[in-house]
Amino acid sequence: MPQTKIWTGDPVWLADVLRAEGVNLVEYPGWRNRGHGDFKDIRGVMVHHTGSDNATAASIAEGRPDLPGPLSQLHIARNGTVTVVAVGVAWHAGVGMYPWLPTNMANWHMIGIECANSGTSPTAPHRMNWPDQQYDALVMSCAAINRRLSQTSARTIGHKEYAGRAQGKWDPGAIDMNILRADIQARIGAGRGTAPTPRPPVPVGLYADVLLFRGSEGPQVVQLQRQLGITDDGIFGPETEAAVRAFQRRTAGLKVDGIVGPATAAALRLELVPEPQQVS
Numbered sequence: 001m002p003q004t005k006i007w008t009g010d011p012v013w014l015a016d017v018l019r020a021e022g023v024n025l026v027e028y029p030g031w032r033n034r035g036h037g038d039f040k041d042i043r044g045v046m047v048h049h050t051g052s053d054n055a056t057a058a059s060i061a062e063g064r065p066d067l068p069g070p071l072s073q074l075h076i077a078r079n080g081t082v083t084v085v086a087v088g089v090a091w092h093a094g095v096g097m098y099p100w101l102p103t104n105m106a107n108w109h110m111i112g113i114e115c116a117n118s119g120t121s122p123t124a125p126h127r128m129n130w131p132d133q134q135y136d137a138l139v140m141s142c143a144a145i146n147r148r149l150s151q152t153s154a155r156t157i158g159h160k161e162y163a164g165r166a167q168g169k170w171d172p173g174a175i176d177m178n179i180l181r182a183d184i185q186a187r188i189g190a191g192r193g194t195a196p197t198p199r200p201p202v203p204v205g206l207y208a209d210v211l212l213f214r215g216s217e218g219p220q221v222v223q224l225q226r227q228l229g230i231t232d233d234g235i236f237g238p239e240t241e242a243a244v245r246a247f248q249r250r251t252a253g254l255k256v257d258g259i260v261g262p263a264t265a266a267a268l269r270l271e272l273v274p275e276p277q278q279v280s
């Protein structure tokens with residue numbers, strides 16, 4: 001049964017939904033009792049590569065001297081074998097941000113998948129060094145989890161999209177996340193995705209007065225441009241509008257209109273620039 005409300009707590013159903021999807025599943029001993037505490041609401045899936053083509057499921061379950069396992073809930077070997085190693089929280093996400101995740105808290109909201117893969121290089125083309133069996137198992141696993149949670153594939157993200165360049169993360173390497181999401185969505189099928197998008201953990205009320213659009217100027221536009229990572233000339237022109245639309249398009253729940261109102265400002269966690277005091 002797909003989830004009709006936001007799932008809260010550990011994904012005790014992991015092995016069942018993966019097996020039902022048709023993956024070659026291995027249950028690592030003790031997975032039902034492994035984890036760094038309990039999940040909060042599960043918002044999606046985060047995909048990683050291990051950094052080595054030969055990393056084992058045991059290494060993900062048990063961890064390293066400097067970082068105790070589990071390091072994710074699932075491991076996918078190069079032959080497509082999926083091993084569920086933990087049901088509770090795992091240390092896979094580290095610090096980072098994404099519009100519908102609380103900053104630096106993704107471990108408590110995202111199921112992690114570690115794929116045994118070197119990642120090739122940060123600029124490698126899609127699927128270089130990803131055997132068919134491993135890639136297909138990844139698509140099936142993400143689809144099974146997203147579907148179980150009544151989510152679209154928009155809720156599968158890569159570690160590089162969360163932590164990104166600031167943290168030096170580029171995994172999963174040689175995976176174009178948009179292509180992966182399209183492949184996952186094709187597997188999920190149409191008519192799914194009824195789970196409400198979590199609201200950004202920022203009160204929209206704070207942004208009640210924000211309204212920036214083509215033609216706006218000034219320090220608040222400079223701040224907006226900085227947060228969008230574009231030229232901060234303080235003039236809301238075509239480039240700014242395009243960047244706003246791109247942000248709205250990749251943020252579920254926002255209207256794609258190129259206008260920064262309270263909802264878009266909240267999703268962006270726009271840093272508000274105080275109005276200059278009137279001097280009389």
Ligand SMILES: [Zn+2]
Nearest residue numbers: 048049159171
């Ligand atoms: Zn990672």
